[in-house]
Amino acid sequence: MWYAGVGWEKSAYELAVLDHTGAHIVPPLRLETVGVGDVVARLLRLAEREPLMCVIDGTNGVVDGYLTAAGLDVYRADGDVAPLRRAFGSPDADILAELGRAHRSRLTRIALDSGTLTGLDQRIEEDLESAALVEAEQVASGRCLVHGRRVHPRVALTFDDGPDPDHTPRLLDVLRHYQVPATFFCLGLHAAAHPRLVARIAEEGHSVANHTWSHPYLPDLTRQEVLAQVDRTAEMLAGITGKVPTLFRPPFGGRNADVLGWLAQHGQTTVLWDVEAADWALPGASAIAQRVISDTDFGSVVLLHDGGGDRSQTIEALPRILETLMVSGCGFVPVEDLIDVAEQKGRVASSWTSA
Structure with a gap:
């Protein structure tokens, strides 16, 4: 060994x-x-x-x-x-x-x-419980997004953990074919290795957002370490796209009250999600597509991945997801288009889904 x-x-x-x-x-x-x-x-x-x-x-x-x-x-x-x-x-x-x-x-x-x-379920649950009150306050003030208003057929597709030299270009090809904008939460380490892919994401009209430098579980870090992850990545992405990202997604959705407070004080809007297909677990393209289609509602933020492992199943599932939701009358927008303080306070329920 x-x-x-x-x-x-x-x-x-x-x-x-x-x-x-x-x-x-x-x-x-x-x-x-x-x-x-x-x-x-x-x-x-x-x-x-x-x-x-x-x-x-x-x-x-x-x-x-x-x-x-x-x-x-x-x-x-x-x-x-x-x-x-x-x-x-x-x-x-x-x-x-x-x-x-x-x-x-x-x-x-x-x-x-x-x-x-793996093995941290109890710790994660405790951290999320500690974050609940601060998260609710930030949602109401527009500093945190879980989903948009439930009255317009708009959905935001988001992709985490790229750019990846094998999978990100193929996902971009699919999005370009269907003329659908998305939001890519990029890692600094990957952006440093593949700056041309980050540039292509931006050039093709997608939003480039911050997903930290190395994908740590943020509640394990100090304030200084969290902000260093944010700032180094923002600097890298801005150097490629010319824009400093202020949308931030914590890896794994990992957060506690301290982390959410540090991010907001640092000018970041935390973007979470309400639809997750767990494509990182490789359940199969059909399972990925079905879960996204069945769980998506007005204003949903859909979490998928273009990096972090083998994403061929996600790529295979994407056309079915797009075509089915389009037939249902869904429009796709960058995630920032769902952020509205007044709308976040409303959270009007809707029955719109597509099986």
Whole structure:
């Protein structure tokens, strides 16, 4: 068995791979502004030689989707075993690899159907409960969006975790064919690796929004760390598109009262959703399409993914979703078109859905 630590710092991924004695199999690598696909390819080549255990921490919350989809075993280091993070990065990759070698039983194995947050259900529930009152206040003031007003047949399609060099272009092709605008919540690490894709998203009339730099679970971070994730990503996206994004989606929807307060004070509008197909769990194109179609109502914000793993099922489902909702009289708008303080206070129910 070999043990791989997968970390990040600033715009680089880091890899360290140890054998059972703690010796390096290859020299530690720092991969500057490369796509996560390159990281996965390197690990897969090593896994051909020896079974491989990959270790991440909770700030590297998107790479696990690619690793598990590729068939690699991934573990998360957190709680009392989690090492200190760097100023703008994860723990050192060497330290993560050593945790796998010496403390495997104290790590959490990540499951494909629950992702980075495997085993954290109670913690997530507690954080969401703490956020409820602040969230309601922010919805009323227009600082948080769950869905728009339920009286107009307008829907916002949103895509998280890109840009991805394989899947984002194919999704853009589908959206262009149907002349449908969408909102893409981009990760800074991915934007740094694929700036031309971010530019294409904007050039084709879609909204480019902020989804943090490395996809961490925000309640685990300090205020300084949360705002650094927001600002570094905003700077990267603005450098590509010429516009500073103020729409922000927390990874996993992870939030508590503190996080929502920090974001609002920092000029961000938090965008959540009311329709989720769980496409990241790869339930099949038919299941993805059916859930979106059946759950969508006037003003819905639909959460789908263009990055974070294999998104071929989402791409396959998208034409059926668009065609069915269009036949039902649905119009598609960028998510910012659903934000209206007066409308958020109303939340008038409607029976519009399409089976």
